[in-house]
Structures are given as C-alpha cells and as structure tokens.
Amino acid sequence: MFIGDVLAKAGDLEGSKVRVCGWIHRIRDLGGVKFVIVRDRTGTLQTVFKKSELGEEVLEELEGLREECVVCIDGMLRRAPTKEGFEVAASSLTLLSRPLEPLPLEVHSSLKAGLTTRLKYRWLDARNPLVSGIFVLKAWVARKFREYYSSQGFVEIFTPKIVASGTESGANVFPVLYFDRVAYLAQSPQFYKQFAVIAGFERVYEIGPVFRAEPHHTVRHLNEYHSLDIEVGFIESYHDVMDYVEGFFRKLAEDLREVEDVLEAHQAPRIRIPESGAPRIPIRKAYEILESEYGKRIPYGEDLDPEGEKLLGSYVREKYNSDLVFVIDYPWRVRPFYAMRKDDEPEWTYSFDLLFRGLEVVTGGQREHRYERLRENLKDKGLKEEEFQYYLEFFKHGAPPHGGAGMGLERITMQILGLQNIREARLLPRDTERITP
RNA sequence: GCCGCGGUAGUAUAGCCUGGACGAGUAUGCGGGCCUGUCAAGCCCGUGACCCGGGUUCAAAUCCCGGCCGCGGCGCCA
The missing domain is CATH 3.30.930.10 (Bira Bifunctional Protein; Domain 2)
Known part of the structure; x- marks a missing residue:
C-alpha cells in the first residue's frame, strides 16, 4: 500500500497491522528507540523501533541501516505527535537493498546541490x-x-x-x-x-x-x-x-x-x-x-x-x-x-x-x-x-x-x-x- | 555562434581582491561512541578537497599564461 493511501485511511487502519515499503528518508537513532522515516512516491511516514518492546535482536538488525536503503516495514498504525499525525510501531524490517557507497547526493536536501550534480545523479x-x-x-x-x-x-x-x-x-x-x-x-x-x-x-x-x-x-x-x-x-x-x-x-x-x-x-x-x-x-x-x-x-x-x-x-x-x-x-x-x-x-x-x-x-x-x-x-x-x-x-x-x-x-x-x-x-x-x- | 563568469573533501560552501599563522575553516554525509520520543534530533571522536599543465616568487588555493570542464547572457526559439 502507498503511504498516501495508508494516511488517507488512517482513521480506519488505526490499531491494525500495516506494511509500508520504500526508501529510508531519515534515521533518528536515540539508542534505545530508533525512528526510521520511510518515503515512497506518495509521502513519508515515521516508523518507530523500541528496544524495550522488540528486544536486542530486532534492534541489531537495524545496525548499518542508512538513508536510501530500500525496506519494507511491518507494524501497527497508531496515533503519534508526528507531522502526519500517525506512526507505525514497527515489529519487523525487511532490507531489500542498501547503498553500496556514500550517496553523492542527499535526497532530502538535493535542491541544495547544484543543478549539474542533481542531473548527474537524477535518479x-x-x-x-x-x-x-x-x-x-x-x-x-x-x-x-x-x-x-x-x-x-x-x-x-x-x-x-x-x-x-x-x-x-x-x-x-x-x-x-x-x-x-x-x-x-x-x-x-x-x-x-x-x-x-x-x-x-x-x-x-x-x-x-x-x-x-x-x-x-x-x-x-x-x-x-x-x-x-x-x-x-x-x-x-x-x-x-x-x-x-x-x-x-x-x-x-x-x-x-x-x-x-x-x-x-x-x-x-x-x-x-x-x-x-x-x-x-x-x-x-x-x-x-x-x-x-x-x-x-x-x-x-x-x-x-x-x-x-x-x-x-x-x-x-x-x-x-x-x-x-x-x-x-x-x-x-x-x-x-x-x-x-x-x-x-x-x-x-x-x-x-x-x-x-x-x-x-x-x-x-x-x-x-x-x-x-x-x-x-x-x-x-x-x-x-x-x-x-x-x-x-x-x-x-x-x-x-x-x-x-x-x-x-x-x-x-x-x-x-x-x-x-x-x-x-x-x-x-x-x-x-x-x-x- | 558571440560575450561574460566560474572550477576547493561524496555534497554545499569559506578563503582568492590585498601571496606568508592555510599544517586549508564550516555544514552535511560517511565510520565509531553516548543516548528510550526524535522530527534539520543532540553531544563527542575520526574521515576526506585546492580541475590539469606551465610561469612569476624566498613563498601560490590566492597573481600570470595555456588547456580541459561547467554555468549564464545574447542570438534563435517552445
């Protein structure tokens, strides 16, 4: 399901299991709790991984995760004080692809780069x-x-x-x-x-x-x-x-x-x-x-x-x-x-x-x-x-x-x-x- | 085609005018560490660059010449 669709139906989906797939837009790692923002064509959505809820093992799988990794995340949709008003309390993450080298362009701020660089790495x-x-x-x-x-x-x-x-x-x-x-x-x-x-x-x-x-x-x-x-x-x-x-x-x-x-x-x-x-x-x-x-x-x-x-x-x-x-x-x-x-x-x-x-x-x-x-x-x-x-x-x-x-x-x-x-x-x-x- | 401007880490920039303490600064990314509610997360440590060639000089990122590459204005057009 597109993130946009999840958010559009968030009222109904609240409390139920959802799966979102996309690219990792941002990671905010606070140690025992990690916020992973997923992005697809239709929007972004915060997923959250808590050590106290998931245990050491799941958290360890997140090691080495970085921006623009391609992932699917399963979890429960719930209300949260995020920009979208909702977040996914994640239960598992599937890593489908990860960058082989440091990104030549940071996606979330690509407009700060020169147009020449942007066009070179247009994808x-x-x-x-x-x-x-x-x-x-x-x-x-x-x-x-x-x-x-x-x-x-x-x-x-x-x-x-x-x-x-x-x-x-x-x-x-x-x-x-x-x-x-x-x-x-x-x-x-x-x-x-x-x-x-x-x-x-x-x-x-x-x-x-x-x-x-x-x-x-x-x-x-x-x-x-x-x-x-x-x-x-x-x-x-x-x-x-x-x-x-x-x-x-x-x-x-x-x-x-x-x-x-x-x-x-x-x-x-x-x-x-x-x-x-x-x-x-x-x-x-x-x-x-x-x-x-x-x-x-x-x-x-x-x-x-x-x-x-x-x-x-x-x-x-x-x-x-x-x-x-x-x-x-x-x-x-x-x-x-x-x-x-x-x-x-x-x-x-x-x-x-x-x-x-x-x-x-x-x-x-x-x-x-x-x-x-x-x-x-x-x-x-x-x-x-x-x-x-x-x-x-x-x-x-x-x-x-x-x-x-x-x-x-x-x-x-x-x-x-x-x-x-x-x-x-x-x-x-x-x-x-x-x-x- | 004519004219002008520019090229500094992966990215974006400071420095260039006025050569020396530039051993090249900053932000972000990347690697590592701390951190249980972040939302441009924060803090600490580390990493990494002067387009190429020649010249001037005791000394060049900085000045001069040539080259390569890029950007823009005009012309032409959507």
Missing part, C-alpha cells in the same frame, strides 16, 4: 518529493491537454519523428543515418498536423518530442522537449485559434486545485486570467507600450527580445491582472513561410505568441492554405520550392482555411511552478553538453 534527485512533484504536475498538464482538446472535438494524432527535411530553414535539425540516406529528427510536427487537417480530420492535437539542434546556452531552451500541438480547420480567423489556446489555459487555471499539493510545495500562485479574456496586443502596440512605459526600444518590425517579453508580462499583470498575454500580428520577416500574411498589409501576419508570466510558451497563427500563395511565400523567403514539394502537394486537392499552435510543455510546467531553469522540468534533459544519463 537520486528525483526521489526528492519536491522534484517528483514537478513531473506529477507535468503529467497533469499533458492529461489536461488531452482532456480539453478531446472534449472540443479534436483527434489525437501520432506523426513521424524521422523526417526528410526540416520545416523551415532546415539549419537547426539533427541528422540521422536512415539506411543509406540522411534523414532528420523532427523539429516540429507542423507539416504533419496540417496534413492531418487537410486529410479530413479537421481538428487534431499531438503530444510529442521535438528536436532542436541550436547550441543555445540559456535557462529556457532544451535540445529535446515535448511539444503540445493543435491544428484546426475551418477557422474564421486566427482569433479562433487563440480562443482554443486560451480555453486550455483557462482549464488549467480552473482545475489547478487538483494538484494543490505540488503547487503548495513550490509556493506557486494561481494562474490569473481576466474574466473578459487575456489581452491580445498587436506587436506594433507592444513596441509603443515598451517604449512609453519602460523606455525599452525594440526596432520596428523586429521580434521582442527576452527583456521585452518580461516587461510586457509585468505590464499586463498590472494593467489587466493577467498572467497571459497574446502578442499578435507579427512581422512577416520573423515568421515562417507557412504563416498567412495579412490581407491589407502583407508585411504582417495573422500570427501570435502567448506569453505566460513574461515567457513565450506558445506560438501559433493562421496558416496559408492557398497553393499559389504558399509558392509565393516560399519564393519570398528565398526557399527552394523543390525542397518543400511534398508539403505543397497537400494543398492541391482541397485545403480548408486552418490554423494552429505549438506549446512548450516544459515551459508551461516551469512557469506554473516558477522554476528557475527549464532543465528542472525535464527528467533527463538534453542540452549542448548533456546526453547522459
């Missing part, structure tokens, strides 16, 4: 409840994503991660040997989710890994991460896509109490989204706000830099009491060729980014679904049509207007919990320096 670090909580929350976000979009009539798809070319410039992809040819790890499911819409599924979503071969050195980039992707056909405008994205975040905000324990442990605040909706600010307006409010100048027609995003994040927080802000109508020159350009001003696009507490966590927009326009876009970007031939083919036989978005699962997790480094939100991060463990 120890992840035993810290504060750490495993991150991944419980991450799994919860993924589940909410599935639930929300399924409920909105979306179908989950599973697209190839080995691909023939990148989706944009092709510069930032990892090559892999594919029999006698070179293939690449997918940097985005972009083309295939559009494929799925055109193939008649109309509304699709996918949770999958994406690979970016950029040598970045920052706290918000990984070379492998999980992308939450959606794509929707028959939209009226890119606002429909934003509505779907906002709906998902609203769902997260509403249901956040389901993961209250994790939030409390990380002292994470609620997600604030105004009743009227998250503000949608054209980037040209954002330039003005940054300049007038903060004296921050972004060159006209450029993307926001990280500082600009942070500032805009605090602006909407104060002005709209919102953790979310859509920045819309990005310049054509900073967006990929498949973005739809605005009818009346082709230097701008029907696209958006979503900033969550000042960090870009979602990118999306309406896609160009008209074959000839797509060819023009490619040409305008200086891309070779031949390289995107297979993609262009999709659009020859009836492609509805559509749009979609890609969201970074680790970035969302990081922003919900206020983590300082995205690597914390990835069990085994892949970055420029790290491919093990």
Whole structure:
C-alpha cells in the first residue's frame, strides 16, 4: 500500500497491522528507540523501533541501516505527535537493498546541490518529493491537454519523428543515418498536423518530442522537449485559434486545485486570467507600450527580445491582472513561410505568441492554405520550392482555411511552478553538453 | 555562434581582491561512541578537497599564461 493511501485511511487502519515499503528518508537513532522515516512516491511516514518492546535482536538488525536503503516495514498504525499525525510501531524490517557507497547526493536536501550534480545523479534527485512533484504536475498538464482538446472535438494524432527535411530553414535539425540516406529528427510536427487537417480530420492535437539542434546556452531552451500541438480547420480567423489556446489555459487555471499539493510545495500562485479574456496586443502596440512605459526600444518590425517579453508580462499583470498575454500580428520577416500574411498589409501576419508570466510558451497563427500563395511565400523567403514539394502537394486537392499552435510543455510546467531553469522540468534533459544519463 | 563568469573533501560552501599563522575553516554525509520520543534530533571522536599543465616568487588555493570542464547572457526559439 502507498503511504498516501495508508494516511488517507488512517482513521480506519488505526490499531491494525500495516506494511509500508520504500526508501529510508531519515534515521533518528536515540539508542534505545530508533525512528526510521520511510518515503515512497506518495509521502513519508515515521516508523518507530523500541528496544524495550522488540528486544536486542530486532534492534541489531537495524545496525548499518542508512538513508536510501530500500525496506519494507511491518507494524501497527497508531496515533503519534508526528507531522502526519500517525506512526507505525514497527515489529519487523525487511532490507531489500542498501547503498553500496556514500550517496553523492542527499535526497532530502538535493535542491541544495547544484543543478549539474542533481542531473548527474537524477535518479537520486528525483526521489526528492519536491522534484517528483514537478513531473506529477507535468503529467497533469499533458492529461489536461488531452482532456480539453478531446472534449472540443479534436483527434489525437501520432506523426513521424524521422523526417526528410526540416520545416523551415532546415539549419537547426539533427541528422540521422536512415539506411543509406540522411534523414532528420523532427523539429516540429507542423507539416504533419496540417496534413492531418487537410486529410479530413479537421481538428487534431499531438503530444510529442521535438528536436532542436541550436547550441543555445540559456535557462529556457532544451535540445529535446515535448511539444503540445493543435491544428484546426475551418477557422474564421486566427482569433479562433487563440480562443482554443486560451480555453486550455483557462482549464488549467480552473482545475489547478487538483494538484494543490505540488503547487503548495513550490509556493506557486494561481494562474490569473481576466474574466473578459487575456489581452491580445498587436506587436506594433507592444513596441509603443515598451517604449512609453519602460523606455525599452525594440526596432520596428523586429521580434521582442527576452527583456521585452518580461516587461510586457509585468505590464499586463498590472494593467489587466493577467498572467497571459497574446502578442499578435507579427512581422512577416520573423515568421515562417507557412504563416498567412495579412490581407491589407502583407508585411504582417495573422500570427501570435502567448506569453505566460513574461515567457513565450506558445506560438501559433493562421496558416496559408492557398497553393499559389504558399509558392509565393516560399519564393519570398528565398526557399527552394523543390525542397518543400511534398508539403505543397497537400494543398492541391482541397485545403480548408486552418490554423494552429505549438506549446512548450516544459515551459508551461516551469512557469506554473516558477522554476528557475527549464532543465528542472525535464527528467533527463538534453542540452549542448548533456546526453547522459 | 558571440560575450561574460566560474572550477576547493561524496555534497554545499569559506578563503582568492590585498601571496606568508592555510599544517586549508564550516555544514552535511560517511565510520565509531553516548543516548528510550526524535522530527534539520543532540553531544563527542575520526574521515576526506585546492580541475590539469606551465610561469612569476624566498613563498601560490590566492597573481600570470595555456588547456580541459561547467554555468549564464545574447542570438534563435517552445
């Protein structure tokens, strides 16, 4: 039985025999009485061994016991002035495994170690409840994503991660040997989710890994991460896509109490989204706000830099009491060729980014679904049509207007919990320096 | 890719600027001892480190040069 279950039913189980299995979290040895705190995924529970009750022999078995030994302990559950309100009066202990060497990382205080050390010994670090909580929350976000979009009539798809070319410039992809040819790890499911819409599924979503071969050195980039992707056909405008994205975040905000324990442990605040909706600010307006409010100048027609995003994040927080802000109508020159350009001003696009507490966590927009326009876009970007031939083919036989978005699962997790480094939100991060463990 | 910072016991740190009493301090872990209600248990004893190579100097953890490794900012992006 999980410790969490024992504690949940403690009222009924009081006075009866229980068995708890897990790792030894702490030992407090007072000589004639020994407290052994056991930890499993669901919590910790104190067990107590008394010499006067058990005799010398049982106590001797505890010699050499130390932190992170794997044990099962049998005993009687009773009330006690512990944090949990209960303890197990132990009758026996079964030792299943013990550390062969001094621990390179102390589990109960692993967060005091440097991130490099923690990642090197991640199997120890992840035993810290504060750490495993991150991944419980991450799994919860993924589940909410599935639930929300399924409920909105979306179908989950599973697209190839080995691909023939990148989706944009092709510069930032990892090559892999594919029999006698070179293939690449997918940097985005972009083309295939559009494929799925055109193939008649109309509304699709996918949770999958994406690979970016950029040598970045920052706290918000990984070379492998999980992308939450959606794509929707028959939209009226890119606002429909934003509505779907906002709906998902609203769902997260509403249901956040389901993961209250994790939030409390990380002292994470609620997600604030105004009743009227998250503000949608054209980037040209954002330039003005940054300049007038903060004296921050972004060159006209450029993307926001990280500082600009942070500032805009605090602006909407104060002005709209919102953790979310859509920045819309990005310049054509900073967006990929498949973005739809605005009818009346082709230097701008029907696209958006979503900033969550000042960090870009979602990118999306309406896609160009008209074959000839797509060819023009490619040409305008200086891309070779031949390289995107297979993609262009999709659009020859009836492609509805559509749009979609890609969201970074680790970035969302990081922003919900206020983590300082995205690597914390990835069990085994892949970055420029790290491919093990 | 460009720029900046750093590398001291298993882990986390002090010391470095201003070279000498640093024979490298502290916490925790680990080994041993005492202890029957701890909850960061406590107390006592022990254990264990200056990234590598070269240079300056009477003297280098400390200053200089090179290397290796790591971290971060920017660019790019989720």
